[in-house]
Amino acid sequence: MSNHFHTIVIGAGSGGMTVAVGLAGLGKQVAFVEAQHIGGDCTNVGCVPSKTVIDLAKKFKPGMNPDEALREVTRKRNALREKETEEVRHMPNVTLIEGWAKFTAPKVIEVASKAGGMQKLSAENIVISTGARPRMIEIPGLPRERTLTNETLFDLRDLPKHLVVMGAGIIALEMAFAFRKLGAKVTIFALDKRPLMTYIPEVAEAMQPEIEKKGIVSYYGATATGFDQATHTLTLKQGEKEIQIQDVDKVLVAVGRVKNLESLGLEQAGVKWDAGTGVQVNSFGESNVKGVYAIGDVTPTSAFTHSANAQGRRVVQCIAFPFLPLAKKEPIFPNATFSDPEVANVGLTQKQIAEKYHPQLIKRIRVDFKDHTDRGYTDGVENGFIIADVIRLTGRILHVTIVGASASEMISFFTLAISQKISLYKIYRLVYPYPTFSSGILKVADFFMRETLPNIRKELGAFLKYRFAK
Numbered sequence: 215m216s217n218h219f220h221t222i223v224i225g226a227g228s229g230g231m232t233v234a235v236g237l238a239g240l241g242k243q244v245a246f247v248e249a250q251h252i253g254g255d256c257t258n259v260g261c262v263p264s265k266t267v268i269d270l271a272k273k274f275k276p277g278m279n280p281d282e283a284l285r286e287v288t289r290k291r292n293a294l295r296e297k298e299t300e301e302v303r304h305m306p307n308v309t310l311i312e313g314w315a316k317f318t319a320p321k322v323i324e325v326a327s328k329a330g331g332m333q334k335l336s337a338e339n340i341v342i343s344t345g346a347r348p349r350m351i352e353i354p355g356l357p358r359e360r361t362l363t364n365e366t367l368f369d370l371r372d373l374p375k376h377l378v379v380m381g382a383g384i385i386a387l388e389m390a391f392a393f394r395k396l397g398a399k400v401t402i403f404a405l406d407k408r409p410l411m412t413y414i415p416e417v418a419e420a421m422q423p424e425i426e427k428k429g430i431v432s433y434y435g436a437t438a439t440g441f442d443q444a445t446h447t448l449t450l451k452q453g454e455k456e457i458q459i460q461d462v463d464k465v466l467v468a469v470g471r472v473k474n475l476e477s478l479g480l481e482q483a484g485v486k487w488d489a490g491t492g493v494q495v496n497s498f499g500e501s502n503v504k505g506v507y508a509i510g511d512v513t514p515t516s517a518f519t520h521s522a523n524a525q526g527r528r529v530v531q532c533i534a535f536p537f538l539p540l541a542k543k544e545p546i547f548p549n550a551t552f553s554d555p556e557v558a559n560v561g562l563t564q565k566q567i568a569e570k571y572h573p574q575l576i577k578r579i580r581v582d583f584k585d586h587t588d589r590g591y592t593d594g595v596e597n598g599f600i601i602a603d604v605i606r607l608t609g610r611i612l613h614v615t616i617v618g619a620s621a622s623e624m625i626s627f628f629t630l631a632i633s634q635k636i637s638l639y640k641i642y643r644l645v646y647p648y649p650t651f652s653s654g655i656l657k658v659a660d661f662f663m664r665e666t667l668p669n670i671r672k673e674l675g676a677f678l679k680y681r682f683a684k
Contacts, residue, residue, distance in 0.1 A: 227254020229510035230343035232526030238307035263368035271395035317483040346471035346511035356441035374463035381468035550622035558625035561613035607677035609638035
């Protein structure tokens with residue numbers, strides 16, 4: 215086996231797979247280095263098993279065995295892992311190398327094989343796609359066998375009677391809803407002041423009643439101070455108040471991610487990186503060292519499977535077709551939380567909007583599914599909405615957040631609208647099936663037109679006055 219390749223891809227997660235498969239399909243010789251499992255987080259400890267448990271929880275009915283559901287999650291995960299591994303092993307132009315990679319020079323790595331021994335590999339291009347791992351926070355007295363992360367959660371064989379979730383972010387909320395539906399008692403606590411802090415505050419206002427309705431107990435602004443193994447009691451501190459959570463079986467730690475970079479020897483390659491933000495890359499994914507790229511969790515802008523895939527496709531084009539034009543900016547990345555109801559958003563953050571635009575230039579439009587869509591009425595929706603921040607007069611969309619059924623599917627429409635600068639004037643002319651939640655998109659356009667057209671002089675004046683204010 216030659217030790218020199220066209221490209222070395224370090225990490226066989228979703229982003230790495232995109233690059234390896236893409237370049238190999240173009241006839242390039244690729245070394246694919248992976249220390250754990252093919253498929254990375256998405257296949258093994260993220261998207262696939264988590265969405266499987268969410269789907270099984272939706273279908274769960276009284277009398278069914280929750281332990282069988284958990285074992286089905288593991289079975290499906292393992293089956294897909296084995297399938298993907300065999301596909302990679304037999305993929306033309308791909309050499310799978312199982313082991314731990316470390317740079318020794320800008321275009322040279324050493325791989326400590328899982329079977330023992332060391333290999334030195336070189337390549338014209340190296341792509342870093344090593345992902346991230348759960349951030350751990352130790353709770354005094356809590357034994358390892360009662361501690362879970364997303365890396366161990368989907369190996370459970372039996373449903374915990376009482377699952378405590380540390381955190382109130384995406385993973386925490388998704389698993390809290392799913393395990394509650396399977397019949398577990400669920401308690402969540404977080405240092406955050408509300409659930410899903412990365413979204414606009416209106417999301418928490420909609421989600422907290424749903425959390426309570428499902429029987430999930432929640433404590434915010436709280437930290438764990440200790441665990442009593444004799445009584446299985448977890449002690450929290452919330453301000454000056456001490457809270458005792460009894461009969462705790464498992465604690466799921468879901469308080470963020472740590473980028474897998476510190477063991478790669480990036481200093482030997484001269485690659486600039488930071489533990490917090492990751493590898494410093496340009497909009498094409500290339501680091502300060504020519505021919506060394508980074509994609510996915512190890513970059514400052516990607517935290518999802520779909521964004522890692524998008525970055526991977528850009529890197530494939532940069533490497534294989536450098537003469538073809540490529541958009542200077544990365545595409546915008548929507549995100550979704552598969553809670554109940556779902557939450558999704560896309561576009562600029564509120565901070566970015568405030569930094570770039572005068573507040574008088576922005577119009578916020580809110581459509582509540584309960585009050586403004588017939589489907590919301592027929593389905594008895596209590597909490598759910600579309601909120602859009604748009605530039606007044608022009609109807610250009612800057613940001614959208616959706617809470618509701620199929621929010622993860624609906625957000626793609628707004629991703630397209632923002633990417634292609636499709637204004638609400640054009641969206642107003644579209645026709646939607648009736649009755650659907652997606653007709654709420656038309657309502658956004660309706661509300662904008664209703665407020666804009668009768669007041670066109672006022673809107674024009676405000677637009678001209680504040681357009682260049684920031």
